[in-house]
Amino acid sequence: MTAPVHRLSAAAPQVGIGWRHPHYAALLEQQPALDFIEVHSENFFAPGGAALAVLREGREHYPVSLHGVGLSLGSAAGIDPWHLDQLARLVKTIEPVRVSDHASFARGAGLHAADLLPVPMSHAALTILCANVNQVQDRLQRTIAVENLSAYMRWREADMDEPTFLNALAQRTGCQLLVDVNNIYVNALNAQRRSVTTDPLGDCMRWLDAVQPRHVAEVHLAGHVHCGDIVIDDHGSRVHEAVWTLYSHAVRRWGAVPTLIEWDTDLPDFQVLLDEAARARSTAQRSLEAAALQVANA
C-alpha cells in the first residue's frame, strides 16, 4: 500500500489535466509541462486497439491517474468481477500514479445505471463501501482514492455528515480521499436552493476543515452550471471563482496536494485547460506562501 501523496513545503503541488479524446493529439504534440494526466479508466478497458495504444503513448511522457466512474463502490450488490478484472489489467499495463473512483453506486440486481448515484450517509452504507473498497484494494494490491459526489437527491436516512462518513471510510480501509471541491460547492448551492443554508461558501469551508488532511490524495477542480432551480456539476466550463477560493482554503489546510483540472463536456481549446492548470499552480503557490508566512508570524 502506498502512502498518501503530500507536499507540505511551499513548493507548488503536482497539477494535471483530464486527457480527453479531442486533446489526444495536442498533448502528444505539445507535451506541455504537466505533472500528470488523468483518464477515465473505463475508456481503456478494451484489451487492444487505438485507445489503449494512445494511452500507452501518453504514459511514456506523463504519470497517469486512472479515475473510474463505473466501479460502483457503494453498491450493496457488490463489485462486478468483470469490471475489477478489466481495471486490474489496466493498472498492470499503465502503472498509474493513482487509482480512484467514487463514493457512489450504480450497480444493482441485473442492471447498472452508468451514473454516480449517492449512497446514504448511514452505517450500513459505510459498511458496504468499506467491504467493496477493501476488495478492490486487495485485488489491485494498492491503495485507491475515493471521491465525494455532487448529489442531486437525498436519502431520508442519514447517521452522519459526509466528512465524517469519508473520514471513517479512509480510517477503516486505509484508502485515500479524492476531494472534488466543485462537488462540495455544487451540493452547498443546491442546499441553499432548498433553504437549508444561507452560507454555502462557509458550509464548504467547514466541510474542508472536517476532512482529515492525512487522507487527502488528490483534489479535483471543475466547472458547474446553474439551471434555475438546480446547479449541475457538468464539467463544462472554467472553475468558478468561489471554487478557487475554496481551493486556496483547502491548500492552506492540506498542503500541496496533487490537483486536477477536470473538463468533460463542451471541451475548449487545449490551451484553456493549460491556462486553468497554470492558475491552479499559482493559486496553490500563493496559498502555501501565505500559510507559511502566517506560521512564521505566529
Add this chain to the structure above:
Amino acid sequence: MNTQALQALGAQQQALLQALLAQPGSTDAHACEERLAGFIDASQPQTARGLAVYRANGHAMAERALRSAYPVVAQLIGVDNFALLARDLWHQHPPLRGDLAQWGGALPGFLQHNAQLADVPYLSDVACTEWALHTATGAADVVPDPGSFARLAQEAPEGLALTLAPGTAVVCSAYPVASLIGAHLDATPRLDETAQRLRDGQGEHALVWRQGHRPRLQRIDPSASALVQALLAGADLPQALKAACGATHSANAFDFSAWLHAAVADAVVTGVHSLPPRVKPQKPSP
C-alpha cells in the same frame, strides 16, 4: 452491522435504479417511483428535479454511446429518431456493466422487432455489422507472424489454420450492408450505386476486421465468406477450403491462392497456426 440493515440498503438502491431505468410513463415506472418514495423526501421539489437530472444524464449517455457504435444507423434514421431509439433501448435493455462501450449490442435485435421501422428492413443488418466494427475497434492486439506462412509449403494442411486479424467477423445479409455502410461513412460506393443495389435486391457478405488500429469493412464473395466463417468456427485449412468451394455456384472455382495473397496484404490473415489436437470420442467401456 446486522444483515437486515444491509438488505434494506440493497432494497433502497434497487428502488432508485429501477425508478431511473423503468420506461418513463409506464405502469412499471409509477410502481417504481412509489417504492422509491419510501426512501427519499419526495415532498421536496428538488428531489423530483434531481431524479429528472439523473434520467436526462442517462439519456444523454445512451445517445452518445449508441451514436459512437452506430454512426450509420444514426444517419439512416436521423438525429431525432435516433435519440428516441437510444432512450427506448436504454430503458428496455439497460446496461449490465459499468463500461458503456459494452452497452448497445441488443440494438440489432431491437430494430428487427420494431414495427415502426418496418419500412427500413435492412437497418437491423446494418446495425449488426456496425456492432461488429465497434467490437473490432477494441479487440485484443495480435502480433503478425509472417514467418509462419512458410508452414503452408512445408507441412500437411490438416491441423493447420489461418490466424485471423483481431475482431474478424462476417455478416451475411439479404441487403447490401457493406455498401450501405461504406456509402455513408466514406462515400464508397456512391449513394446512388448503393440505392440501386438495394432496389435490385442484392444481398452482401460483409467482412469486418481490424488492420493495425483501423477497423475495416469489405464486401466479399460467398466463397470467401464461407472460408472465413469456417476458420472462425475452428476449422482447419482443408475443412475451410471445402466450405469455400461448396459455397460457390460459379463456373470458376475458388482461387485460394489469390484470396490468401490479398488477405495477407490487407492483414485479414496474420499468420498460420496449429489447431489443438482433437480429442477422439472414447469408446464406451464394455
